[in-house]
Amino acid sequence: MQSPWREVSLSDLPLREDLKLQQAYGAPQFDAPVCLNVNENPYPPSPSLIERIAVAVADAAREANRYPDRDFAKLRSHLAAYLTHDTGVTVDTSRIWAGNGSNEVIQQILQAFGGPGRTALAFTPAYPMYDEYCRTTFTDLHTLARTEDFTLDLNQATDSIRKHRPSVILLTSPNNPTGTALPIDDIRAILDVAPGIVVVDEAYAEFRRGEVQSAVTLLPDYPRLVVSRTLSKAFKFAGGRVGYCACAPAVIEALKLIRLPYHLSVFTQAAACAALVARDEMLSQVEAIKAERDATVCWLRSIGLAVADSDANFVMFGKFPARHQVWSGLLRHGVLIREIGPPEYLRVSIGTAAEMASFRAALLTVMAAA
Numbered sequence: 001m002q003s004p005w006r007e008v009s010l011s012d013l014p015l016r017e018d019l020k021l022q023q024a025y026g027a028p029q030f031d032a033p034v035c036l037n038v039n040e041n042p043y044p045p046s047p048s049l050i051e052r053i054a055v056a057v058a059d060a061a062r063e064a065n066r067y068p069d070r071d072f073a074k075l076r077s078h079l080a081a082y083l084t085h086d087t088g089v090t091v092d093t094s095r096i097w098a099g100n101g102s103n104e105v106i107q108q109i110l111q112a113f114g115g116p117g118r119t120a121l122a123f124t125p126a127y128p129m130y131d132e133y134c135r136t137t138f139t140d141l142h143t144l145a146r147t148e149d150f151t152l153d154l155n156q157a158t159d160s161i162r163k164h165r166p167s168v169i170l171l172t173s174p175n176n177p178t179g180t181a182l183p184i185d186d187i188r189a190i191l192d193v194a195p196g197i198v199v200v201d202e203a204y205a206e207f208r209r210g211e212v213q214s215a216v217t218l219l220p221d222y223p224r225l226v227v228s229r230t231l232s233k234a235f236k237f238a239g240g241r242v243g244y245c246a247c248a249p250a251v252i253e254a255l256k257l258i259r260l261p262y263h264l265s266v267f268t269q270a271a272a273c274a275a276l277v278a279r280d281e282m283l284s285q286v287e288a289i290k291a292e293r294d295a296t297v298c299w300l301r302s303i304g305l306a307v308a309d310s311d312a313n314f315v316m317f318g319k320f321p322a323r324h325q326v327w328s329g330l331l332r333h334g335v336l337i338r339e340i341g342p343p344e345y346l347r348v349s350i351g352t353a354a355e356m357a358s359f360r361a362a363l364l365t366v367m368a369a370a
């Protein structure tokens with residue numbers, strides 16, 4: 001009989017000093033009937049698309065004994081074609097880079113351009129992962145608070161940039177968790193004073209309202225601009241783990257210095273190409289999600305709540321002096337949302353019409369009980 005395994009606790013391991021007492025990132029997960037907590041697209045791929053992805057992956061398996069194309073040329077050309085289609089700016093394949101989610105891409109940017117003795121600048125409330133990329137890369141993260149309406153105070157931002165000389169600035173538009181898109185002129189004003197790389201994280205770009213312009217339109221004029229995107233949100237491909245960015249070829253040269261070898265598997269590349277070929281189908285519910293989002297904003301305002309404008313597939317709303325009670329009350333009614341953002345706010349991802357009806361009914365019940 002095998003003797004019991006000897007165990008060790010984390011405190012007995014030589015963990016890096018700066019990681020001691022840190023919590024692992026991740027939204028609390030519960031098996032709720034209605035999950036509106038991580039900004040996923042609620043619509044699964046159609047049976048015919050599942051079939052096409054499966055065929056592409058099976059095809060890729062034929063060569064699974066070999067390492068994949070480490071520069072993923074085919075995937076990059078599909079991404080370039082899509083970005084050109086979405087923005088009207090002709091983006092060449094040589095300006096596209098990708099990773100296992102845009103999380104990997106942005107972390108690579110910090111690995112290449114941040115580091116000990118260097119500063120990154122972000123604007124809060126911000127995406128919590130920015131803290132983690134900076135921690136992992138020993139980059140000093142400096143943050144500035146967004147204004148009341150969750151946009152930037154440009155004077156404060158430009159003063160801070162001149163003072164701290166950040167090597168990486170992280171702008172998020174539309175922002176998570178607030179949903180706020182930045183005016184293109186504000187992004188340009190930041191670019192005009194930035195001494196280093198400016199990342200515009202456009203994870204939610206496809207949900208932007210008509211008048212909002214993508215930062216991709218600024219790429220021809222600003223060679224230190226990196227615009228990151230993902231297939232996880234509008235493209236309903238979160239499980240595929242594919243994110244990408246558009247930037248100058250020199251930035252890609254830098255990223256090649258720190259990326260792990262063959263970081264995109266042959267299966268990831270094949271599945272993502274199949275999804276991009278079917279882009280119209282992948283994106284076919286975006287308009288429905290936007291309409292549901294706008295209706296959700298109106299409804300939340302109509303019951304007297306404060307709601308941030310949203311150009312994303314989620315809505316941040318409040319204000320609840322005891323938000324945790326509202327959050328857990330919703331969960332008791334089978335609706336999981338996210339406790340994130342400024343202290344009195346909650347965030348709900350936009351689901352199907354039926355899921356949003358469940359959310360509205362549960363919220364009314366919880367608020368009436370409070």
Ligand SMILES: *Cc1c(COP(=O)(O)O)cnc(C)c1O
Nearest residue numbers: 101102103127176203230232243
């Ligand atoms: C969801 C999200 C991402 C994308 O994550 P993936 O790694 O591509 O799944 C990036 N930035 C923000 C702000 C996000 O909310």
